[in-house]
Amino acid sequence: MSIIGAKAPLFAEPFMFASNFQPPENWDRSGLPGWTYASEELFALEQDVLFRRHWMLACHISDLPEAGHYIGFDIGTERALILRGKDRVIRAFHNLCRHRGSRVVEGSAGQCKQALTCPFHGWTYNLDGTLKSALQPRSFPPLDPVEWGLKPIEMDIWHGFVFIRFQPGPQPPMSRLLARFDNLVTPHGLADMIRVDGEFVFAEADVNWKSMRDVDNEGYHVPKAHPSLQDLYGKDYVDEPYVDGASLSIGKLNDKPRQFWSxxxxxxxxxxxxxxxxxxxxxxxxxxxxxxxxxxxxxxSAIFYQEIPTGVKSTRQRGAVYR
Ligand code: FES
Ligand SMILES: [Fe+2]
Known part of the structure; x- marks a missing residue:
């Protein structure tokens, strides 16, 4: 299946198992040309047009249980910091000190109790992103706390999942883009789930990010690559085409898995x-x-995962599990 969105009508009935699924006519499931997986120029363009200007799934609200908890999210040349304030509000900022551009916080997650302190020259920021103080303040003109606060990043939360967007782009707010799945996911209570322990990084692979995404997008690889998943839901499984930037796949759990005791x-x-x-x-x-x-x-349970391109031929798979 191509990563480019196929134009197809929305399925009115979300529970379209394989037994009653009719693939849309003229569904383009061809792949991209080979050069697109090895081109430095396209990779640079993807960083700008895709990863900087589309919503990126950064974390879940339960990853920020208390004030001062933060998640660091890097992609391409961008770096973000998602932070819970003392007022319990979650905000997203560029992880970039307003003084000389140092990272304000390190790592993929952590907690700063009262304020964030830049490790370079010690400017401090309140947990709502406003500037708290500059070291040796008399060596600067008066600094407005908001004007010199951390730069906000656009953020949207859908059923507990926190999405950020570094630059304006073509997608509507994520909660609107995914609204057609609201009824489907509401019974799961995603926003009330809590992260299962573990690192955000699932795997590193020496392949272009699209190779991983292409494979994952179509269930056709499941019987050979994931025999246990095949045992779990492989008998009645269907992929929907991409529609408006999102796709749905559904598998009905087999009543009597035969192959694996687990x-x-x-x-x-x-x-x-x-x-x-x-x-x-x-x-x-x-x-x-x-x-x-x-x-x-x-x-x-619920899981999210994503490809973070780290080079034309290297990709980090990032994700987490929630219950
Ligand atoms: S770069 Fe952060 S205080 Fe100087
Ligand atoms: Fe897979």
Whole structure:
């Protein structure tokens, strides 16, 4: 399937399992030309046009449980800092000191109790991003705390998932773009989930980011690449084309997985969960979000993952699991 959005009508009925799915006519599932996976020029263009100007899934609200908790998110030459303030509000900023441009915080996550202190010359910022103080303030003219505060980044939250956008772009707010999935995901209570321990990095691979995304976008690879998932939902599984920058795939959990004992046990445990209505209690749901992210729901948990390009032929897969 191409990563470029196919034009197809929205499916009125989200639970379109394989048994009643009709692929749209003229669905372009061809791949991109080979050169697009090795071109430095295209890679530079992608950094600007895709990753800087489209919504990036940065984290989940539960990754910022208390005031001062932050998540660092780097992509291309951009770096962001998502921070919970003392007023409990989550805000996103460029992770860039207003003095000489140093990173204000290090790493992929952390907590600053009272203020953020730039490690370079010690300017401090309040947890709402405003400038608190500059070291040796008399060596500067008066600095307005808002004007000299951290530069905000556009942010939108959809069912607990925090999206940021470094520059204005063609997509509507994420909560509008994904609104057609609201009814589908609401029973899962995504916003109330909590992160399962672990690092944000899932894997590093020496391939172009589109190679990973192309494979992941179509379920056709599942039987060979993920036999246990095939055992779990492979009998009744369908991919929807990209429509307006998002796609849906749904698998109905097999009643009797045969191949793997672990899948059989998982299936039994999931059958006992009573918090979800049918058919969510029986389904694996995958929402692909252009250009590089996925939110997937199991009856007992949710996961997000995404490709962070680190070079033309190197990609970091970043993600986390929530319950
Ligand atoms: S660069 Fe941050 S205080 Fe100078
Ligand atoms: Fe896969």
């Amino acid at each position: 899948v059989r046990e998982y299936r039994k445990l999931v059958s006992r969960l009573t918090h979800l209505p049918a058919p969510q209690n029986d389904s694996w749901i995958y929402i692909g979000i252009f250009p590089n992210s996925v939110i997937a729901l199991y009856p007992d």
